[in-house]
Amino acid sequence: MNPIKTLASTALATTLAAGLSTSAPAAAGDPVKIGVMLPFSGIYAQLGEAGRDGLRLALKQRVDQLHGAEIEFVELDTEAKPSRAPELASSLLNQHKADFVIGPVHSGVAMGMIKMLRGKDTIMIIPNAGSAAATGPLCSPNVFRTSFSSWQPSYPMGKVALDKGYKKVYAISWNYGMGRESLDAFAESFEAGGGEIVEKVLLPFPSTNFQSHVSDIADEQPDAVFTFFAGGGAIKFAKDYDAMGLRGKIPLLGSGFLTEGTLEAQGPAAEGIMTGLHYAEQLDIPENHEFREAFNTEYGHYPDIYAVQGYDAGQAIADTIDQLGGDISDKQAVISTMEKLTINSPRGAFTFSKAHNPIQNIYLREVKDGVNVVQTVAAQALEDPARGCRI
């Protein structure tokens, strides 16, 4: 952990806590401690910052609903390093005695945190990591997720492909949790409907040497390609696909992360890519418009999916505190209150499943003029099957 960052975040936390407390009556008991475990440096820093900004915005907006409870933030930088996750989570649990822990971005870090926090009194809210295990075999009463499971954005795309008449699909991703789970989820609905995966390629993460594979796709001529790539890999894949002359000839489908935060860098190469995701910036509902404007006013730029997920973690906390009248000392009450929440998310309202994963809409988006345009709701109120979870 970077000492300067600790210092800075403590300072920020104090300022924010002070800001919140001036606008609210004096708290009855101890402040509500929110431990934030997100990457503020390294390759996922941008995602971590967005989640943190969303979280803070929600708690700032809903200060009246906190019944005078003061909020205190403790922010730790995970640097997206799974090896340090148990240690950091343990410090939030034992040393800081956090009531809520928000984090992380990276699924590997999530596994390390869950190991520490499962079954404890501290409530863990995952604002990104989509690993199936978190709300599957490793699910726990005190672990909630405000993002998605890896299964959710990809499963509906199998049906989308069938509806469009694609019978033979070439599937390609990285050989890691998110990649394998995304391809499997797609195959599940696609093969059930009679589709055939003609080739399934799993590349070592984070290799971006795609040129030989797009050549292979050109040679194979499938009806469509389904893929999970994110970040730099997503940009590179779309560009290589386009440069090979495949765009417009063989439709490219994917989990929404293929075009999230990457559209600008992909440029025209992204045009026509169809993806499934639980959010779209253009989503035309009042909650989304209000959120986007409020976020822009606060931070000077428009929010992304990661900010939405962090915002909803904040909303979940504020709603819970509100419904409990500001007293969160009974952790069982906190959990059962949270389980029953309906979160008015910018993505559309959602509730938590038994495994504590959002039951949410998955939108089919298509890139047009550099924007993920919502085509239709690919799956209404989709619930993750939560295989292996026993709550």
Added chain:
Amino acid sequence: MSTELFFVQLINGIQYGLLLFLIASGLTLVFGVMGILNLAHGSMYMVGAYLVWYFVAVTGSFTASALLSAAIALGLGILIERVLIQRLYNRNHLDQVLLTIGMIFVFNSLQSILWGNDPYGVAVPETLSGSVPFTDNSSYPVYRIFAALVCIGIAAALYFVVSKTRLGMLIRAGESNREMVEALGVNIKSLYTIVFAIGVMLAAVSGIIAAPMRSIVPGMGESVLITCFVVVVIGGMGSIKGAFVGALMVGIISTFAAVLMPTLSNMIIYIFMILVLLVKPQGLFAK
């Protein structure tokens, strides 16, 4: 694999190999002439990519941005050599490794401070966009052909400078006997500054050329550095010819491995390196 696909993949491999050569040439040149192991070489590749992205965003012209970025890299190379590297000539490799690893962290932090952690992309310049029909189903991107030609051009220029010019003669002489060259009245200090700056510029130029084909992300320098070391070790540390042959081998092998056995593709070049080292422990073209 059909014959058609085989040739497409072979061209992919050669094109990737040529780019690898361009990146590795600076590393091996600096090591061969000056005995400096520059671990920050990958950072210079990153600097080239980020600079060209930034200037394209500001000016809109790829050519102007590429030239400007290369010039800045040359200046940066001179500065680094004068301020830091010069102190290390009489020290051992461990000191060089420590300094240049430190430079990696500095450059990564600067990148994060200056340009943030978003991934970026550079559009392929208008005149080089599009692709030429190749087989019935696929076409080959014009920019990749252009990039390959630039790499061949730079390789030829490097060969010409080192083997046919006075500067090259001094470089070769300095390699074998530094004291003698100094005794003959050659200013070896400025010679080294030039060589190091050229090494930095070669890395940055590779980043510039790669920018429209790759995504520009934090940490892009480190991954390329490792592949670069594999290339240089296979070819023999310090040998430009070795870097050329090694780069083509690594490019072709990793391209075919990616198609034929994707799960092993990252490992295959290391296995190949081990096999080469078993037969020739100093690399293929070591002096």
